[in-house]
Amino acid sequence: MIIKATIVCLLCLFTVPVIAQHPVKGSIKDTADKKDLQSAVVSLLRSNDSTLVAYSRATREGHFTIPKVDTGSYVLFVSYPRYADYMEKLVVNGPTDLGNVFMTPKSKLLDEVVIRTGSAIRIKGDTTEFVADSFKVKEGATVEELLKKLPGFTVNAKGEITAQGKRVDKVLVDGEEFFGDDPTMATQNLSAKAVDKVQVFETKTEQQQLTGMTTGSEGKTVNIKLKEDAKKGSFGKIYAGTDFNKYVDSKGLYNYFADKKKISTYITRTNVNAGSLNWEDRQKLGIENDYEYDELSGYYFSFGGSDDFNDWNLRGIPDAWTGGALFSNKWNADKQNVNLSYRYNRLGTTNIGTTLTQNILPTGLTYSNKYSTKDALNQQHAINGKYEWKIDSLASLKLVVANTIRNSHTTGTNNGEFIGTTLDTINQSFNSYDTRTERNQLDNQLTYKQLFKKKNRQWQTTLRYGITDDENSGNNFTSIRYFDQNGMFNYADTVDQQKLFDGRSTTFGIKTTFTEPLSSTWMLVFDYAYNNNHSKSLRNSYEKGLNGKYEVYVPDFSNNFTLDAFSHSTNAIFRYTGKKIRAGIGSGISTVKLDLDNLDNNTTSSYNFFNVTPQAQINLTPKAQTNIGINYRGTTRQPTINQLQPLRDNTDPLNEYKGNPDLKVGFNHNISVFYNQYKVLKQEGIWANANINLQQNAITQFNTIDLSTGKRTYYPVNVNGNYNWGFWFNYNKSLGEKKPNIGLGFNGNGGRFINFVNGQQASTDYYTISFNPNFGLDIEEKFSFNLGPKVGYNYSKSSLALTNNNNYISYGGWFEGNIDLPWKLEFSSTINADLRQRINAFASNTNLVIWNAGISKKMFKKDAGKITLYANDILDDNKGFTRTINSTFVSDDRFQRISRYFLLKFEWSFTKNPGMDKK
């Protein structure tokens, strides 16, 4: 009875639609002994949406007053600890006195009045979310039947849905539009069992999403979130470009996923680039880069993804095919996962190149010029597999297997001439070669990682086993004509050899790392590694016998050996992690033993090296968004076996290499500093860094040039005094919305390089500095452009040729811009200019201005298609070019690049998302 009494509606008056403010007062009393309930909370809720409007506390006498209440209808809500809530409808029409309001202790109630919000429904911002499993539907029901069960939903016979009183005009599945704009497609074809949640929100057009304004007449959008394991679908992309004559550039990607299985395939065919996939495509296909955490340095690093089949290494005109497939799966609550991939690359290149070199000798300048042609075909099959098993919350196991099979076939010719100090031709040479290489590389890595209950304690062990098999064969023909001082033909020399190489190397290694927290801020990282490498190298040269076959052994240019390398290394680093300071200090030491067994003369030699690698780093965060770091790293530089073996290599008879068994271990000190600051609110950033490398016992070259023949012989040698430095500074600022971005860049590098020529030490001091401001403006959906002029100065001075000036100014810059035109047309263009001052060493100069432009039209629903007319290098100016300036030579290297072409390109991407087959 009492319960009923509390919820009886007391007042039923008509409200007058006049806004006025009136006080509402009353007294709160206990039903049993009419005690005044001091401090009881009296709240007024708006009756239509039950939001809290005002509240007050009862005085000592139980009186309450809510002074200014707008005319309207309310619910009076009174609460007091351990008393039942009191609720009463209330219409405020004038000053209202409620008299005594009686509260009932909960102990007197058999049950309470409860307005429960179902946990199956959640409100997230403007979105209402329903947990699908909370609404029972029959087996095999579609989403449509599920929707009918949801509160506020109606579905009519045509399948049209109304949600919260509004027409549903869009159904998304996992946020993506499901097969066009017909909502029934999704609801009638998807199984209700696959649904995790159903979300309802206002449909907003793109315009409204930008402005946040709604007109109130929009419909509703229903988003069906599928359960993880019900996800199925595919997407793909087709890209095809041609000039209907010589050039093609095409690509196809297809990706299918079902549950947690994912299968991707791709194929590319192009002769305008190296055919490698860009980062975005790789990401989409799940060809992920791998990340590793390096306990020693305290940083994450990533590896993988780089090989020779990319545009960076491309020289000459390409002709490429690539293809690949990937399979990945996760199971057992993601505790186990596997990732398998196969990749095939085939890259053919043809190149015609020129290398012009000015040699600086103590006695004067000489010149060597080379004209070369080259045809190469590189192929690679790569198989990668990864299996991960999270054994429990603390232990995990990872197995990585990688197998790469590469082969290449290269043929080419070189025509060279050597011009002496008196500008007389000293020699002319012709060389042709035909080389085949084959490499089979297998790498297996097993990692076990154990975490412990103690935070930050960790133990990780990696076992590694790898095999590399090499087999090369090549025919090398060189004929050289030598001239005497009067320019008269003196004599000719011919080298015609077949070189065979057979090598096999096996590596076994183990590395174990412990991480132990010493305190809340200090940590010790300790590791130990053992590596054993056994390799066999059989390199043999043959000359033609009387029967014209290569069967006469040439011992001078042959070498057969086995090498065993053993190394033990250990590192100990103390790491400090404070609030504003992170620091680390420690060192690694290692011993390396090389046992060389020369099979030609049955001699053995041993080399022992002791390496230390001290390091220290400190990283400061003096205030938010500012970071300063200083790093030191010392590294022992150990000579390679190729540098140590006193062997001759006559692949180029005019440039003969020989090893040096007397080489000492070198040491490198590297110090680097950086300063980064980014002001987020001001959108202003400064990034600066600088580093210097000081080398002790650096390994450089000892060159001997015979001026009477033009032949150079060289061997590696230790030298002191080499160093190099670099700095980089960048400032960027956005002047605001719809205003330009400006930036300033300033960078440089330089140093000293010492080597030897004809017995004399040659030292070069060099530096390059460049200044590059940039300016950009981006107005969304209208236009954007970016402009970056640059100017630089290149200085070098050789101790051998003090009078020779090879300093030059380089300048140019880049521009990129695009404009959105009507009818979904877009025009874009880029210009890259690379200009430099001519230097005295060469008669001609290479300047490049590359201008590309394209016009494209988007088409189909969601702009899924695009047609582009693209013009590359409109000025037909593209060439490959690199310039090297050294203490003993200045060289310009030119090679071919794809220049002007026009392509008509078509792009289409499609997405077919979940559950269409679930009828």
Place this chain on the structure above:
Amino acid sequence: MKKHLIIFTIAVTACINTMAQARFFSSIKVEYEKTTAVRQLMKDLQEGNSWYEQNKDRYPVSVLSYYDFVGDSTKSLYKPGKDVPVDPRMWWRPSGDKNVVYNDYMKGVTISQKPVFEETFLMEDSLLKIKWKLTSDVRNIAGYDCRKAVGILKDSIAVFAFYTDELMISGGPEGINGLPGMILGLGIPRLHCTWFATKVEVFDVNISKVTPATKGKKTTRSALEQTLKKLAEEWGTYGSKTLLNFFI
């Protein structure tokens, strides 16, 4: 029957006696434990992005931080409490977690110190307005029966609060306020954060130190929001969701 009636009367009387002991406190010190469900948050921020799936192990599952609230029915101060170091190897750093909020309930004014990236703002404005709906769900937090209220902040952000009548302060974590009692539990699903009181002191609370922070660039709520909104547009969904931290 008679016997039953007697027992009933005794029970009721006993109840009323305990009832009379209902105590109300007007000055308190509360320690809140804030839990951020980092993985859920990152998943949300990077929705539809394979980046999350690839790197989820680099994010902690959740992160705890602590805050102290001191105040009475007229004013209160909310500020960071004891420090819990974040694992430096994890890819996640908190943002908007160092606010110092001073509320004056009599004048209806808040003075909040909000470090936002490189700038520290001192925002002086009216108390944060939240549309509250009361429910009758009750949950006991730190020994107090708390009623659940659902609030809508800025017309779109849902806030779930548990408040108790027994503490006569209309405050709560950060700038959340406006309920007829003290908020001891708070959840903001959009931020994947919850705050729960772990300690409530009601005796001998020294409120002399409840004074607003003084350092920072003076601003108003609308000016600060304008600044952040501009930023959010530049950042897309990720940014706008992250920046919500500064609105509360």
